[in-house]
Amino acid sequence: xxxxxxxxxxxxxxxxxxxxxxxxxxxxxxxxxxxxxxxxxxxxxxxxxxxxxxxxxxxxxxxxxxxxxxxxxxxxxxxxxxxxxxxxxxxxxxxxxxxxxxxxxxxxxxxxxxxxxxxxxxxxxxxxxxxxxxxxxxxxxxxxxxxxxxxxxxxxxxxxxxxxxxxxxxxxxxxxxxxxxxxxxxxxxxxxxxxxxxxxxxxxxxxxxxxxxxxxxxxxxxxxxxxxxxxxxxx
Amino acid sequence: xxxxxxxxxxxxxxxxxxxxxxxxxxxxxxxxxxxxxxxxxxxxxxxxxxxxxxxxxxxxxxxxxxxxxxxxxxxxxxxxxxxxxxxxxxxxxxxxxxxxxxxxxxxxxxxxxxxxxxxxxxxxxxxxxxxxxxxxxxxxxxxxxxxxxxxxxxxxxxxxxxx
Numbered sequence: 001x002x003x004x005x006x007x008x009x010x011x012x013x014x015x016x017x018x019x020x021x022x023x024x025x026x027x028x029x030x031x032x033x034x035x036x037x038x039x040x041x042x043x044x045x046x047x048x049x050x051x052x053x054x055x056x057x058x059x060x061x062x063x064x065x066x067x068x069x070x071x072x073x074x075x076x077x078x079x080x081x082x083x084x085x086x087x088x089x090x091x092x093x094x095x096x097x098x099x100x101x102x103x104x105x106x107x108x109x110x111x112x113x114x115x116x117x118x119x120x121x122x123x124x125x126x127x128x129x130x131x132x133x134x135x136x137x138x139x140x141x142x143x144x145x146x147x148x149x150x151x152x153x154x155x156x157x158x159x160x161x162x163x164x165x166x167x168x169x170x171x172x173x174x175x176x177x178x179x180x181x182x183x184x185x186x187x188x189x190x191x192x193x194x195x196x197x198x199x200x201x202x203x204x205x206x207x208x209x210x211x212x213x214x215x216x217x218x219x220x221x222x223x224x225x226x227x228x229x230x231x232x233x234x235x
Numbered sequence: 236x237x238x239x240x241x242x243x244x245x246x247x248x249x250x251x252x253x254x255x256x257x258x259x260x261x262x263x264x265x266x267x268x269x270x271x272x273x274x275x276x277x278x279x280x281x282x283x284x285x286x287x288x289x290x291x292x293x294x295x296x297x298x299x300x301x302x303x304x305x306x307x308x309x310x311x312x313x314x315x316x317x318x319x320x321x322x323x324x325x326x327x328x329x330x331x332x333x334x335x336x337x338x339x340x341x342x343x344x345x346x347x348x349x350x351x352x353x354x355x356x357x358x359x360x361x362x363x364x365x366x367x368x369x370x371x372x373x374x375x376x377x378x379x380x381x382x383x384x385x386x387x388x389x390x391x392x393x394x395x396x397x398x
Contacts, residue, residue, distance in 0.1 A: 002339060002342075002386070002389055002390050002393055003358050003386070005337055005339045006339050006340075006343065006354070006358055006359070006389070007358055007359050009330070009336075009337060009339050009340050010260055010264065010340070010355065010359045011260075011359065012330045013256070013259065013260045013263060013264075013326070013329045013330055014256050014259075014329060014330075015255050015256050015259035015276075015329070016329070019259075019269075019273055020251045020252070020255050022273075023251065023255075023273070023276060023277045023280055024247045024248055024251055024280070026277055026281075027247055027277070027280050027281050027284045028247065028284075030281055030284075114314055115310050115314070117278065117281075
């Protein structure tokens with residue numbers, strides 16, 4: 001009796017149409033997001049020194065493809081392999097030189113859930129790609145943010161930016177304020193001015209330390225941009 | 236050469252229409268609340284979208300989906316064991332008819348998940364023991380034991396609490 005009853009009652013359970021639509025939509029978005037991330041990463045990597053090696057590689061590959069119908073295809077293939085290896089060495093050498101010069105570049109990183117599923121994305125190590133200065137205006141701190149690579153990902157894709165995590169430190173190095181801000185401001189020509197609330201502080205010199213910005217783009221998940229920026233201001 | 240069915244990217248809506256209710260039922264009964272069921276189902280569909288194998292038949296596709304959904308539910312249950320939610324079950328909200336509740340679903344929800352899974356696969360989805368064994372990664376005799384114990388427990392709880 002229990003078995004029949006169980007079957008009847010469970011068969012009556014139906015999933016709402018809006019839930020079905022939501023799941024399909026989310027799956028498609030997740031698929032597109034992955035493609036976009038891949039494209040953005042490729043875009044950034046394309047700007048690096050490796051770019052040269054890839055171009056040379058493709059040129060060599062194309063040359064090889066044109067000749068595959070001839071009897072000397074094998075010979076060209078060997079030459080192409082050697083050329084690709086040389087180009088790759090040169091490219092990697094370029095990257096090493098860049099790293100050696102102390103120039104750090106930002107990179108995209110996945111945010112993973114407890115089971116390893118990717119649920120978001122952050123942009124890490126952006127310290128040297130953003131310049132920050134702070135001034136006091138009335139009862140707020142105006143943070144002027146300049147994106148040094150405004151034409152590149154992820155900055156080129158962002159519509160607005162806000163200060164996600166910051167702290168204010170006094171002259172003795174004591175942290176007086178640790179805060180987050182939900183306020184975002186629109187980007188114009190790679191520059192954005194964000195306002196942070198200024199709590200009751202005594203006159204003196206302070207340091208504003210920002211560890212995370214958050215960027216927004218239309219129809220896209222917010223992108224945390226992480227780094228370490230310090231600017232001074234006086235009251 | 237074996238003929239393969241349509242690739243996942245082309246038929247998400249179709250799969251949701253065809254198997255959505257079946258998978259939702261399984262996830263809801265396994266997890267007890269619709270929010271977790273939706274999460275598990277979404278993860279299942281994402282896996283289907285991203286890395287489903289080339290299916291050789293419709294039965295193959297259905298079994299693959301049920302297996303993945305069952306595993307997702309187990310993962311989520313493990314997570315919930317460490318991070319419990321104070322949510323009551325809302326399983327009755329998703330019944331299509333407004334008939335009186337017999338209490339059988341509530342009785343089922345009191346059973347451990349390993350019994351719930353095999354009971355649903357066998358008595359609701361009507362899978363034979365050997366197929367269930369493949370899906371849950373156990374031997375057919377282990378599945379038979381689970382069915383037997385599950386039936387017994389369900390009967391006891393239902394007759395004691397709801398009759």
